[in-house]
Amino acid sequence: MEKEKGKGTIATLLDFAGERRILTYIGCGLSAVAMAVNMAPYVCIWLVIRDLVAAAPDWTEATGIANYGWAAFGFAVAGIVVYFAALMCTHLAAFRTATNIRKRCMEHLTKTPLGYFDTHASGLLRRRIDGAAAQTETLLAQRILPGLRQCS
Numbered sequence: 088m089e090k091e092k093g094k095g096t097i098a099t100l101l102d103f104a105g106e107r108r109i110l111t112y113i114g115c116g117l118s119a120v121a122m123a124v125n126m127a128p129y130v131c132i133w134l135v136i137r138d139l140v141a142a143a144p145d146w147t148e149a150t151g152i153a154n155y156g157w158a159a160f161g162f163a164v165a166g167i168v169v170y171f172a173a174l175m176c177t178h179l180a181a182f183r184t185a186t187n188i189r190k191r192c193m194e195h196l197t198k199t200p201l202g203y204f205d206t207h208a209s210g211l212l213r214r215r216i217d218g219a220a221a222q223t224e225t226l227l228a229q230r231i232l233p234g235l236r237q238c239s
Contacts, residue, residue: 100227103184103187103191104181104183104187107179107180107183110177110179111181114176114177114180116173117173121170124162124165124166125163125170127158127162128162128166131155131159131162132155132159134151135156135159138151138155178228181224181226182228184223184224185220188223189217
């Protein structure tokens with residue numbers, strides 16, 4: 088336990104993820120890629136507008152706008168797929184983290200003296216452990232990754 092005191096909060100939480108901690112890093116990387124891919128449709132729309140303005144008033148000269156439209160659609164779909172993969176990675180890591188937190192807490196409770204349970208209701212302890220694990224899962228799966236997307 089002395090070794091864990093110097094660690095940061097996120098590093099400690101990622102230790103609970105075990106082998107699936109890499110999925111958190113992959114999810115964050117995929118989130119950054121999805122952010123870049125999701126910007127591409129806006130570039131395609133700008134290219135369509137540029138071609139239309141350059142071709143005005145003879146709209147038939149703007150021949151590449153259909154290709155830009157399909158490219159925008161393709162980038163939008165690719166962005167959704169990549170972001171979905173990012174969310175799946177972080178959710179899998181978060182589920183493992185929550186499970187390991189519950190297991191470690193239960194292991195700790197099995198080592199406590201029986202007199203402890205005279206003053207602390209087991210149902211209350213279980214609710215607290217499950218609630219804390221659920222909040223941690225929500226933090227890792229849904230709060231950290233979108234927060235990283237907003238920062239990038």
